[in-house]
Amino acid sequence: MSGFAGRFEGRCAVVTGGASGLGKAVAQRIVAEGGRVALWDIGADALAAAKAETGAHDTQTLDVSDAAQVAAAAAASHAALGRVDILVCSAGITGATAPVHEYPVDSWLRVFDINVNGLFYCNRALVPMMLANGYGRIVNVASVAGKEGNPNASAYSASKAAVIGLTKSLGKELAGQGVIANALTPATFESPILAQLPQSQVDYMRSKIPMGRLGEIAESAAMVCFMASEECSFTTASTFDTSGGRTTF
Template identity: 45%
Template sequence: MGASAPKVAVVTGGASGLGAASAARLREDGLRVVTLDLDDRADIRLDVTDDTALAEAAARVGPVDVLVNSAGVIGGNAPLLESTAADWRRVLDVNVLGVVGAMRAFVPGMVERGWGRVVNLASIAGKDGNPGLAPYSASKAAVIALTKSAGKELALTGVLVNAIAPAVIATPMNDATAPEVLAHITGLIPMKRVGRPEEVAELVAWLASERVSFSTGAVYDISGGRATY
């Protein structure tokens, strides 16, 4: 890549919510951003659970410097004891295996070139657990753990892998969350408000930049004070 060429970022789930906000913020920093999403507004329409589609996207996009894994689903609002195996599989497939698949598709090139940034969108639910959202909470705990593992594995490659754990943010994904669940998790935030997508995008932009050099396998809370560890 020539010195004057802009860095290239891929943002999964980039057509709406935190993904769209992150894509917009990275463009402000001068990156060329390619969004992947099931939504027709994405630059490349695909399902992150489809490894073949991810491989084809990687070949189409070419060298990538930054990967932001924002694609995710909340799943149903239901007590654990009423959840089904199918409920769990869909959430884990998208939220966990989707992240793994995207990393397998785009990170090898980063390693080969000796520089890269991976930002995985986890959730404070992955630390605290939200009632009625056991599959989602467990999936985000998995994202945190895989970020820590990958950060250690890639620590000497020039590729940094970090995660962000937001509390509830005002995004379309939360429109389907039951009002009582939303009220509960908002009530846990000491600032007594939900976060804004652009606040999370600012943290994404920092973690995707050269300004970060000695942090990998880390989890950055953006929770309005909810996080306790």
């Protein structure tokens, strides 16, 4: 794992979905580059293992789709870290794989509860802490599916489009106040979330990537860490792609 020594010295981050996949990889890099991290996830056992692996300073077990739990976790992590400078929202689920006219209503609602409402709750709870310090970096993990739409993945695609829209709005609201908000729009990459999908869906998404392969977690983690750093100082309300050429806008 490459990195930049001291890039996050003195900075404190909250990473949702931090027990696995992209969230864990981002947390590991931030700690290695001098920062302090609070991991948020729904599984206590997985969080304990991730804390040991990443060197995180705090963990909070919660369901991000519960606004009260998010508010409590925000207060607890702020107390544990002393401040919050960075929020990386990587918690998310894929939902069912089905055409719109057959899509299960309960799956649709759960996807939006986590991918959209949960992300909103996290942004809403932590932005005031950043504004109080006059500094902040927010990275909301969306997807190329939010730009292009994937067939038989309407809930996921629509939820990620909502994440992009929310982030554009938020970034413009905060511009000029020291807090920057951008979205990451990766193509499919190797991660535990792929276990939620049938192989046919994974194969379809791979076929749409001009580079002919899935992404790697480290590639998206590197981009997130740039977005979460002081170096990202003049781009907000925007999207950063790690898509192997799939999206170019």
